[in-house]
Amino acid sequence: MRNLEILTEEDKEALDLPRTTVDEIGKQDKKKLYIESYGCQMNFSDSEIVTSILQENGYATTSLFDEADVILLNTCAIRDNAEQKVRNRLKNFTHLKKKRPSLVVGVLGCMAERLKTKFLEEEKIVDVVAGPDSYRDLPNLFEEVEEGNKAINVFLSKEETYADISPVRLNSNGVTAFVSIMRGCDNMCSFCVVPFTRGRERSRDVYSILKECQDLLDNGYKEVTLLGQNVDSYKWASADGTETVNFAQLLERVALINPLLRVRFSTSHPKDITDEVLYTIKKYENVCNYIHLPAQSGSSRILKLMNRTYDRDWYINRVDKIREVLGEECGISQDIIAGFCTETEEDHQETLSLIEYVRYDYGYMFAYSERPGTPAAKKLVDDISDEEKQRRLAEIIALQRKISQERNEMSVGTIQKVLIEGDSKRSADFLQGRNDQNKMVILPKGNHQKGDYVNVKITSCSSATLFGEVE
Ligand code: 5AD
Ligand code: SF4
Numbered sequence: 001m002r003n004l005e006i007l008t009e010e011d012k013e014a015l016d017l018p019r020t021t022v023d024e025i026g027k028q029d030k031k032k033l034y035i036e037s038y039g040c041q042m043n044f045s046d047s048e049i050v051t052s053i054l055q056e057n058g059y060a061t062t063s064l065f066d067e068a069d070v071i072l073l074n075t076c077a078i079r080d081n082a083e084q085k086v087r088n089r090l091k092n093f094t095h096l097k098k099k100r101p102s103l104v105v106g107v108l109g110c111m112a113e114r115l116k117t118k119f120l121e122e123e124k125i126v127d128v129v130a131g132p133d134s135y136r137d138l139p140n141l142f143e144e145v146e147e148g149n150k151a152i153n154v155f156l157s158k159e160e161t162y163a164d165i166s167p168v169r170l171n172s173n174g175v176t177a178f179v180s181i182m183r184g185c186d187n188m189c190s191f192c193v194v195p196f197t198r199g200r201e202r203s204r205d206v207y208s209i210l211k212e213c214q215d216l217l218d219n220g221y222k223e224v225t226l227l228g229q230n231v232d233s234y235k236w237a238s239a240d241g242t243e244t245v246n247f248a249q250l251l252e253r254v255a256l257i258n259p260l261l262r263v264r265f266s267t268s269h270p271k272d273i274t275d276e277v278l279y280t281i282k283k284y285e286n287v288c289n290y291i292h293l294p295a296q297s298g299s300s301r302i303l304k305l306m307n308r309t310y311d312r313d314w315y316i317n318r319v320d321k322i323r324e325v326l327g328e329e330c331g332i333s334q335d336i337i338a339g340f341c342t343e344t345e346e347d348h349q350e351t352l353s354l355i356e357y358v359r360y361d362y363g364y365m366f367a368y369s370e371r372p373g374t375p376a377a378k379k380l381v382d383d384i385s386d387e388e389k390q391r392r393l394a395e396i397i398a399l400q401r402k403i404s405q406e407r408n409e410m411s412v413g414t415i416q417k418v419l420i421e422g423d424s425k426r427s428a429d430f431l432q433g434r435n436d437q438n439k440m441v442i443l444p445k446g447n448h449q450k451g452d453y454v455n456v457k458i459t460s461c462s463s464a465t466l467f468g469e470v471e
Pocket of ligand 1: 078079191192193294296335336337366367368369370371
């Protein structure tokens, strides 16, 4: 899953990520909810589920936290800096809480699940702690707080997928939407806190996914991104066992809803992505030619310590297959961790050479951050100095940026089909949208509207963006 909190403002703009506040929906005398999301796309998607649950229970939403009755932070625990960000943000609400003691402050998501009651002890301002599988319980938790108690629910479920809940789209451009297809993760990568904070992997009912996608199309949306920590292990079976659906089949069924509905997905796992998925991408024009394929490292020794269950050769083989089936133009992006336990200069050079080999379109790159309770924290020593991690990270980022620029230059002079998402952030005379490979494209406004597909001739580029004119 891409983690959003490490992106620069430029990255966020290029990717047009949803922002943290919500528009005002159905106010009157209702209690007002303000919700902010941190971390991965799944958290942003979960906030839409939380909003739906609370709207059903009589809450309205507000984009102004100082007029809210309930403030919720949907938190991320993937790296220490993500947690520090939330703790700092909580400080901003202290004066409000002093002024209005009835204000309820709740923390949701991965940090809530990781810290449990510790959150209540360490952050006095927090009234409610709710883990990712407990959102249906939020109205009860708020009631408990009204009775003068602190409230917590961090039970993880083996079944909860919120399949029946229609998410309330927050900060929506009305064109693109996230659709969660599974929850949790069973992979146990040694550095990762997610299996502990989001619990066991479970797949959502295929029919509820198809219905949500159809509803989005009926409401004018043109693109869905199917979300899961590891979409390739999606597996659903009907109650009587007569019907089973894997990820390639799900992708096909979503693609068949309507050729005008673009389909994206994230995140793919190198150990699980099948040739069937690649052929499905090839078969359907509306399934985008773009794969987010986290590598984490280019060194087989480090991959083993990370418990990624593939090695460098396996990863390269998957990339070769992507190129064979989908060609040079298929967009590929990475996640890479610099300075994992015991990483040597040689291992680091292998990561750089993997980036050179694959020629990723872009990437999300991080310094290793030890997370308490993970297998790596228990069994390995976080022995690379911060300074060294930062040096290696800077080299990885610089190389990726150079290759992103070169990959984007390949598009100059070509015609790209762009789905317009709205006005360019920089100028109202321009529109922005994305091409098949998920690249942001800026074009003059003309008579085009958001939601239109237009053919754009690319005239120039930066490492993050393509610029062009409508053909
Ligand atoms: N330290 C640094 N990066 C991490 N990621 C996950 N856990 C850690 C950690 N402990 C990165 C991985 C993952 C992405 C979502 O976050 O690259 O793919
Ligand atoms: Fe974490 Fe690995 Fe699961 Fe991704 S696949 S969420 S990195 S454990």
